[in-house]
Every structure is written in C-alpha cells, then in structure tokens.
Amino acid sequence: MITALILLPLVAAVAAALLPPLRLAGWLLPLIGAGHFALALATPLSPPGSGDWLILDPLGRLVLIVTSLLFLLCSIYAVAYLRFHEQQRDNRAMVPCLLFFLGTLTLATVAHHLGLLWVAVETTTLASAPLIYYNRNRLSIEATWKYLLLGSVGIALAMLGILCTAYAVLHVGQPVSLQFDQLLATVGSSSRPWLHTGFVFLLVGFGTKMGLAPLHSWKPDAYGEAPALVGALLAGGLTSVAFLGILRGVQLMAAAGDLALARQSLVIMGLLSLALAAVFVVKQPDVKRMLAYSSVEHMGILALGVGIGGLATFGAMLHLVNNSLTKGALFLSAGNIQRAYASKHLSEVRGAMSRVPLSAGIFIAGFLAITGSPPFGPFISEFTILRGIFGQGHPWLGGLFLLLLAIVFIGMGGTVLMATQGEVPADTPPSDHRDSAMLAGPPLVLLALVLVLGLYLPEPLRIGLEQAAALLEAKP
Amino acid sequence: MHDLNNLLLLAVILCNFFTLGSSRLGACIRVVALQGAIISVLPVTVHGPTGHSLLLGIGALALKGIFIPWLLFRAIREVRIRREVEPLIGYIPTLLIGALSTSAAFIFAEHLPLIAEHRDSLFIPTALATLFTGFLLLSTRRKAITQVLGYLIFENAIFILGVLLAEAMPLMVEAGVLLDLLVATFVMGIVINQINREFSTLNTERLSALKE
Numbered sequence A: 001m002i003t004a005l006i007l008l009p010l011v012a013a014v015a016a017a018l019l020p021p022l023r024l025a026g027w028l029l030p031l032i033g034a035g036h037f038a039l040a041l042a043t044p045l046s047p048p049g050s051g052d053w054l055i056l057d058p059l060g061r062l063v064l065i066v067t068s069l070l071f072l073l074c075s076i077y078a079v080a081y082l083r084f085h086e087q088q089r090d091n092r093a094m095v096p097c098l099l100f101f102l103g104t105l106t107l108a109t110v111a112h113h114l115g116l117l118w119v120a121v122e123t124t125t126l127a128s129a130p131l132i133y134y135n136r137n138r139l140s141i142e143a144t145w146k147y148l149l150l151g152s153v154g155i156a157l158a159m160l161g162i163l164c165t166a167y168a169v170l171h172v173g174q175p176v177s178l179q180f181d182q183l184l185a186t187v188g189s190s191s192r193p194w195l196h197t198g199f200v201f202l203l204v205g206f207g208t209k210m211g212l213a214p215l216h217s218w219k220p221d222a223y224g225e226a227p228a229l230v231g232a233l234l235a236g237g238l239t240s241v242a243f244l245g246i247l248r249g250v251q252l253m254a255a256a257g258d259l260a261l262a263r264q265s266l267v268i269m270g271l272l273s274l275a276l277a278a279v280f281v282v283k284q285p286d287v288k289r290m291l292a293y294s295s296v297e298h299m300g301i302l303a304l305g306v307g308i309g310g311l312a313t314f315g316a317m318l319h320l321v322n323n324s325l326t327k328g329a330l331f332l333s334a335g336n337i338q339r340a341y342a343s344k345h346l347s348e349v350r351g352a353m354s355r356v357p358l359s360a361g362i363f364i365a366g367f368l369a370i371t372g373s374p375p376f377g378p379f380i381s382e383f384t385i386l387r388g389i390f391g392q393g394h395p396w397l398g399g400l401f402l403l404l405l406a407i408v409f410i411g412m413g414g415t416v417l418m419a420t421q422g423e424v425p426a427d428t429p430p431s432d433h434r435d436s437a438m439l440a441g442p443p444l445v446l447l448a449l450v451l452v453l454g455l456y457l458p459e460p461l462r463i464g465l466e467q468a469a470a471l472l473e474a475k476p
Numbered sequence B: 001m002h003d004l005n006n007l008l009l010l011a012v013i014l015c016n017f018f019t020l021g022s023s024r025l026g027a028c029i030r031v032v033a034l035q036g037a038i039i040s041v042l043p044v045t046v047h048g049p050t051g052h053s054l055l056l057g058i059g060a061l062a063l064k065g066i067f068i069p070w071l072l073f074r075a076i077r078e079v080r081i082r083r084e085v086e087p088l089i090g091y092i093p094t095l096l097i098g099a100l101s102t103s104a105a106f107i108f109a110e111h112l113p114l115i116a117e118h119r120d121s122l123f124i125p126t127a128l129a130t131l132f133t134g135f136l137l138l139s140t141r142r143k144a145i146t147q148v149l150g151y152l153i154f155e156n157a158i159f160i161l162g163v164l165l166a167e168a169m170p171l172m173v174e175a176g177v178l179l180d181l182l183v184a185t186f187v188m189g190i191v192i193n194q195i196n197r198e199f200s201t202l203n204t205e206r207l208s209a210l211k212e
Helices: A002-018 A023-042 A058-084 A094-110 A114-135 A138-170 A180-189 A192-210 A218-225 A228-255 A259-281 A287-308 A311-341 A357-370 A377-391 A395-420 A437-455 A459-470 B002-021 B025-047 B051-079 B091-110 B123-140 B144-164 B171-199
Strands: none
Touching: A002 A023, A002 A094, A023 A058, A023 A094, A058 A094, A058 A228, A058 A311, A058 A437, A058 A459, A094 A114, A094 A228, A114 A138, A114 A192, A114 A218, A114 A228, A114 B171, A138 A180, A138 A192, A138 A218, A138 A228, A138 B123, A138 B144, A138 B171, A180 A228, A192 A228, A192 A259, A218 A228, A218 A287, A228 A259, A228 A287, A228 A311, A259 A287, A259 A395, A287 A311, A287 A377, A287 A395, A311 A357, A311 A377, A311 A437, A311 A459, A357 A377, A357 A395, A357 A437, A377 A395, A377 A437, B002 B025, B002 B091, B002 B123, B002 B144, B025 B051, B025 B144, B051 B144, B051 B171, B091 B123, B123 B144, B144 B171
C-alpha cells in the first residue's frame, strides 16, 4: 500500500516525461492527484515495531494527507494554468516535475529511516528547482540559484546532524542503525554532546528547507518568482515535510530524555521567525513576497507551538493543516490577481475587486483566515497554541506572541486592502483575464475547507492530531 | 592502515588549501576531483575490502573523481571562463582564514568526546576543516561555478564523516546520497548555463535584483 503510494506519482512522472507532449497531458495531474489522495486516505497506520524503512505513523500520515489534498486542488488549477501557457512555451518539464515532486514528498512522509528521509527531502529540492525556474527570466533564475544553493547546503547540514546522531549512538557500543524505531530504542544511552550537536544541525538543516528565520532568505525570492501553484505547493507541502524532519529530531530528543533543550531551541527559532516576518511584512509592496513572509511567520508559529509542548503541540499540529490549506488558497488566488494585471506589485495591482471579484474576494478572506480571524481554522489553532502558552505559565511569551500577530495582521492588511479595494488605475493596461471555474474553484474549495475547520473539527481528524501530538511528548 | 589513512587525510587538507589559494578554475576543478578520488579510497582503507566498502568507494570515485568534474569542465567550456577574478576576500586572506580554521578544527577535535578508536585519527579534524573550506568558498567567491565547487567540498567533508559511520548507513541510502549529489550538480550546471545566457556573465553578484 505504501509502496503504491510512492510509485504512483513516480511512474506517472516517468510516463509524462517519455510520452510525446499531448494537449491532454495536463489532465494527468488531477487524475494522479485524485488517485494519490484516495490512496493516502485509505492507507492504514503501519503496525508498530516492524522495523521497516517505510512506515506510516500518525505524524507522517497527517503531513501526507494534507500534502496530497493540496496537490489535488493545485493540480486542477494546473490544468487551466498549463492551457493558458500553452502557446508561450513548452510545458514538458512542468507535468513530470510536479508529479516527481509529489512522489518525493510522499517518500519523505513515510520514510522511517533517517538516511532515506534525507534522500527524499534533498530530492524534493531538485524536483522543485525547475518548477521555480518556470518563467525563464532573470528574476526567476536568481531565485532558482539561491533556492538550489541554500537548499542544498542546508540539507547537507541536516546530513551532518544525522551523522552526529549516529556517532552519538556509536558510543552505546552496539551496531548503529538509522532505522527510526531502532534509533529511538538506542538513543537513550547515547553520548549527549553528540546528540545535542546532531539535533542542532537537524534543526538548522531542515529549518533552512522549512524557511525558519534566520535561514529563510531564499523564501521570498522563490515564492515570489515561482508560478502561483508551485508557490502553493512549496508553502503548504514542502514546508510541512521539512517540519516533519525537525519533528523527527524532537522525537529523538524526547526518547533520550532531553526534550527541554529541543523545546527551548524551537521556541527561540519560532520567536525569531515571527519577529522577522513582522518586520518585513509591513509595507511589503509585492503580493507574493508578502505571502512568503507570512509563511515564515507561520513556520515560526509551528515551531513555537511544538516548543511550548502540551496543548500547544496539539495546536501546532492543527495549525499545520490550517496553514497548508490557507496558503494554498492565498497563493492560487494571488496568481489569478497577478495574471489579471500582469504584475504582482502594488504599484500596478489596485482595485482587484472590480477586475477579478471572486479571486480578490478569496484573497481577502484568505488574508483574514491566515492572520487568525474567526471563524476560520487558523483562529482555532492559534488560539489553542496561545492557551497552551498561557497554560504553561509564560504570560510574557503569550503577550509577545499576540503583539507580533497583531503587527503582521496590520502589515498584511495594508497591502491586501490596497491591492483589492478601490478603483483600477486609469493607466492600467486592459486585461481579458476573468475568473473561471478552473482557476477560482480550487482556492475557493481550499478556503471552504479552512472555514469548516474553524467551525467544526471532525472526530477522525481530532484523533489523528492527538496521536501525532502524543509522539512529540516525553516518554514516561 | 592507520598511517595510510592519515596520509590520505593530510592530502585532503592540502587540496583544501589549493582551492582556497588558486584563481584558475580548471585547476580548482581538478583538485576537487583529486580530493574526491582520495576520499573514495577511505572506505576501503578503514573497513577493509568488503563488498559494501568497495561499492561505496567505486561509486564515490566514479562520481566525485570523474563524472562530476567532467560535467563541470563541460560547463566552463560552454560558458568560456577560465579564472575567478576579484573574489570578495582576496586569496591571501582566505588562505589565512583557511589555515586558522584548520588549526582551530584540530584543537577543537582534541576536546570532542570521541570513542576510543577514533581518538588519534585525523578523521574528525579533517572533516571539520574541509567543512570550513567549503563554507569559505561558498561565501567568498563570486562565480557560480566556484560556489558549486564549495558545495562539493562541503559534501566531501560529510563523506569523510560518513566513512566513520559506514556501518550505520546502508548501501542503498549511500547510493541515494551520491545520486542526489550528482543530480544536484547536474541541475546547478544547467542553471549556470542559463545564468550565463541571461546575464552574459557568471558573477552571482549580478543576481541581486531580488531583495528588500
């Protein structure tokens, strides 16, 4: 079952790369996306203790289902997007790369061997680099270069972390295995200095991939220049997978009885990301770069939630779901607005409400959702994290958290309102791009899901979140 | 075997210094290839000629010593560049920083809690020094291709550490790691080509339109 889950997109990617380009090739994406999503839902959790390399545990399952759902909706958008670009350039690279990207993301969620996890995450970088370069201009090549180099060096640091962890276990005197269950069993009596070094490198390495400050510098460039649907997949899928890498490190530290240290470092990174995003999101004139800084902010919230622990960890798991879906809605609708103006800069994008009312409406609602306004999902998850912070007795931290959220709300609000409200400037060139079902439908569905999650938490999801959060607690 | 290992590791350090001090790209690529070839011998000298270490060594030699350098040579031939001009920090200062960080790595490794059999070997200090060298090249050179060389040296450092833990790393994972390295270099080569086409230069300082 798990093997099928990985092979489905990979085989489809190979097929799409080898077959001659057809007009209908784009439809392969939603087809595989739907199949993958159905498989992901149907795959049961693996029985514990099998010692396999591919194991679906509650954490991996959570990330897998969210990523798969996001991919499905982005793939429907992609059909219309690819048709739109049909005349301009060949799309041959796009479909195989997207499918390959999905396959590597899937592999990373089920990898239960640190080495395999590393290979999968590194491959996601390589699969997504051509996607960022899709527009083939000077800016996109700059973004791709930064993404490739920073991503590769970052992930190399994660490898260093894995090796340090292995060296820590070498002190036990038994043969070392990086299979995750066996590692969890032996890490308790390992050498502490090496284990701590290993965790820090894992945090820095996967943190670069995830875009935690101060390792986020590739993020605004890559998200800004990549096509909207790629931005959505990076901000909603890849970041969650990278976060999973960090969470594996947290699990190791918990098994070794050093959870407090891991949590401290997560809180520091989280607050730094929130603060940095709050600085850069204010007066951000570029709509997509603004979304990138919002992504840095939400990565910070995730790290902070897990760093606080207890109820906040549950909140962080829920926030992972909410952030992915909301970012998807925001990026896709921002892409529609960008297309209607042939620009994503505030100097040209004004009054989007009158030009593409549906997309602009989704964009505003998405903005309200991501900044934590009720009744959307992120409100519930951020509120849960806040309750966790106060419940653990950190009133100052809670206050700071609220303050930073407020700054981001005001900062993003300025940009979003300027872009969507008011009149279209008279000198703006006319555009024949209007909302269409294929382009506005997927972000609308994503937004609706976020709204549902704000009103009602389905029982299976709640159980899944609790199981995932339980993995990140100290073992008695 | 112990002496041979140390000799090889010293050669690795010499390669580090050469890349820090040289401005000729062709020579730098050759030396990085040489470094790759040297470290590909390590699995065999450390673990003996088992199937695992032989395969790992041959794979590393083929990629790090032959194929990736060939890719890079092809890249510089296509974009017609020979020299790294005006690095952000001059050659003598980078050499000095390299020397300082290498000695720091040796002093630092003395204080690390190593297991008994690694206590006198040069593995850990060499890996650390090579790591620094990779970072230095990545951050102080302007040409995209030298940055790729920095990344490769960085990967070599991790390989040296990995040799100590070869028993923990199954062959399949190591193959995956090497394959990723190959594809990464390949993709970087393509991007270098595109940078050259768009900007008519390989200086990454031109890549500065995206900022706050």
